[in-house]
Amino acid sequence: MAMSTFSGSGLIGTEASIPAANFTDTATGTYTDGGVDYKYLTFTSSGTVTIDVAGFADILLVGGGGGGGSGNITGYSAGGGGAGQVFENNVYLSAGTLSVFVGAGGAGGSTSGSENGLSGFASSLGFYLSSGGGGGGSRGETGRSGASGGGGGGNGTHAGGSAFSTLTGNDGAAGTSTAVGGGGGGSGGAPSTSTGGVGTSSSLNNSATTYGAGGNAFGDADGAANTGNGAQGTKTSGAGGGTGGSGIVIIRVVV
Numbered sequence: 001m002a003m004s005t006f007s008g009s010g011l012i013g014t015e016a017s018i019p020a021a022n023f024t025d026t027a028t029g030t031y032t033d034g035g036v037d038y039k040y041l042t043f044t045s046s047g048t049v050t051i052d053v054a055g056f057a058d059i060l061l062v063g064g065g066g067g068g069g070s071g072n073i074t075g076y077s078a079g080g081g082g083a084g085q086v087f088e089n090n091v092y093l094s095a096g097t098l099s100v101f102v103g104a105g106g107a108g109g110s111t112s113g114s115e116n117g118l119s120g121f122a123s124s125l126g127f128y129l130s131s132g133g134g135g136g137g138s139r140g141e142t143g144r145s146g147a148s149g150g151g152g153g154g155n156g157t158h159a160g161g162s163a164f165s166t167l168t169g170n171d172g173a174a175g176t177s178t179a180v181g182g183g184g185g186g187s188g189g190a191p192s193t194s195t196g197g198v199g200t201s202s203s204l205n206n207s208a209t210t211y212g213a214g215g216n217a218f219g220d221a222d223g224a225a226n227t228g229n230g231a232q233g234t235k236t237s238g239a240g241g242g243t244g245g246s247g248i249v250i251i252r253v254v255v
Helices: none
Strands: 029-033 036-043 047-053 055-062 085-093 096-101 123-125 128-130 200-202 209-211 248-254
Touching: 036 047, 055 123, 055 128, 085 128, 085 200, 123 248
Parallel strands: none
Antiparallel strands: 029 036, 036 248, 047 096, 055 085, 055 248, 096 123, 123 128, 200 209
16 A cells, blocks of 8 residues: 655655555555556545545545526526535545545426426535535526526526635626626626636546536536436526536545
8 A cells, every 4th residue: 555645736655654545445446656556536426435544645526516497588697606516636535435425416497387496405525525516597687696506587686696615606696677687606607698607627537627607698408427417508588497406426546
């Protein structure tokens, strides 16, 4: 087992007294980066991980994205907010079995009328937790708050939902009086009137993926699974908003 200590760029082999953590679950994959060998475990649904050697690990948690708003008039609904992310290098994991929860994306507003999308659910690993994105507003409604806020509905300047922390998320964009809903906030950038904010890229599993992007104001599309991306609001009169993308949890250790 390689030894490790705190490093801003990840786990590295050292002569420290604390080893890298080890999990007994079958690894999702392995790779080498910068001369360091890693294995990682990816959760796309809830479960458990068994740590037989306590020590350091790198973790990524992404919550579920917010659902898009619905609307009985075309163009008024807003996009859902992107989910929050917890990316930590060299966290200490104790030996034992840890519960892993992967948050679902928020449902879109109902087709029966103008309804806000629901906020996404949090993902967690032990006591580490990453919040879901806020649901997008429907016609005439304010967006819901979340890790990043959902956009505000059109037919008046209705505010987007607030981000729980502007250090890690962005507020949703306000809707306008000209029938345009606001885009959902993203983990990596602020939205515009109709376009969702950008997400944040991670390659902890050796594949660069963008997580936590905000949904556009209209487009009738769900957030991609296991990205925590916010859903788009509906562009079709009488249709429901999209469902936010589900979250993901990744654990990486030195081998």
